[in-house]
């Protein structure tokens with residue numbers, strides 16, 4: 164029976180959320196898309212369905228989210244979670260509000276929590292405002308995200324624009340009140356939909372948040388409270404997942420500052436690496452074949468294949484609107500070729516890049532293993548249990564992330 168079922172608006176967000184349960188030894192399964200009716204949850208205690216609703220048109224995002232909730236309900240799920248990005252989508256017509264409203268209506272709930280924080284990765288909430296490493300969201304390095312721009316840190320304002328209900332901000336002093344439930348009850352009587360936004364800027368506050376909201380059927384947010392939800396969950400012990408001996412490929416399409424630092428640190432080790440050239444790809448002189456001619460020979464080595472460049476070069480390259488898609492396709496095909504040759508460790512940096520690679524590899528459900536960095540677990544495809552897959556959100560992980568991922572996935 165699924166104790167907590169989550170729907171996430173993208174894949175790396177889903178694995179981020181799931182990782183905190185797996186880390187506590189809880190059997191956790193991740194589905195890429197809504198599973199077919201006859202798919203089993205493999206006796207997992209926690210299930211997460213990764214959708215691609217973050218950037219979809221609103222109507223589709225709502226429809227798919229409700230379908231995913233319906234599938235979870237069919238499995239007898241006890242509690243539900245809507246996972247969105249810890250750096251909230253700030254578009255007026257963003258999907259977070261509409262999906263929360265639809266989920267509340269579907270589950271018959273009038274109140275929920277909106278808790279995007281993930282303090283272990285520097286994303287915090289104080290007095291209803293969202294910060295990235297102490298900087299207000301709209302002044303952070305995330306502000307100019309091309310798809311989900313982040314131009315306002317005030318959750319109340321964002322939810323006012325995106326949703327139908329009312330936000331109630333819960334500063335620390337309120338959260339700590341012994342009679343906080345009564346305090347909340349006053350608001351719940353007034354409105355059809357109430358979204359409580361608790362302070363969460365110190366890791367330990369997560370514990371109190373879970374105490375306050377544990378009876379709610381629907382919770383929403385980033386991954387910050389996952390670890391505290393996991394602590395409270397009764398569960399069966401999960402078997403430890405071992406590493407693999409075959410060489411690994413790291414594929415980096417992410418051009419985030421974090422990924423660029425991780426590439427630099429990897430290159431310093433002198434390990435094998437291949438840098439793709441967007442210019443040659445557009446000219447037609449670099450392709451899967453030309454790259455494979457070089458890296459296909461490195462049969463015994465771990466390999467890094469990367470296209471990542473600094474922000475200004477990327478902006479320049481992206482004047483040709485096909486370049487991202489071409490890079491993603493080449494990287495996905497190389498991953499497929501690598502796996503076809505019997506190698507079983509694939510590490511990917513970047514949400515879009517991960518989407519392209521997993522689509523090509525064709526797996527649709529994964530057991531979730533231990534974490535390499537907060538929010539980045541090892542994934543084991545149910546259909547191919549020999550494989551070890553690591554999908555890193557662009558900005559996650561410290562400088563030594565790739566080195567750690569290689570060590571962690573090695574048998």
Ligand SMILES: Nc1ncnc2c1ncn2[C@@H]1O[C@H](COP(=O)(O)OP(=O)(O)OP(=O)(O)O)[C@@H](O)[C@H]1O
Pocket residue numbers: 175416417418419441470471472476477478480481486487488490491512513514515516517555556557558
């Ligand atoms: N040199 C380059 N020039 C132009 N575009 C590139 C280059 N290298 C990679 N890209 C494209 O940039 C995009 C990077 O997005 P991706 O989601 O993979 O990383 P991210 O945005 O850092 O990660 P996340 O979404 O998890 O924060 C991909 O579509 C990728 O193909």
Ligand SMILES: O=C(O)[C@@H](O)C(=O)CO
Pocket residue numbers: 173175176177179180247248249250281385386514538556
């Ligand atoms: O919450 C986050 O920051 C991540 O899980 C994410 O959503 C990646 O896209």
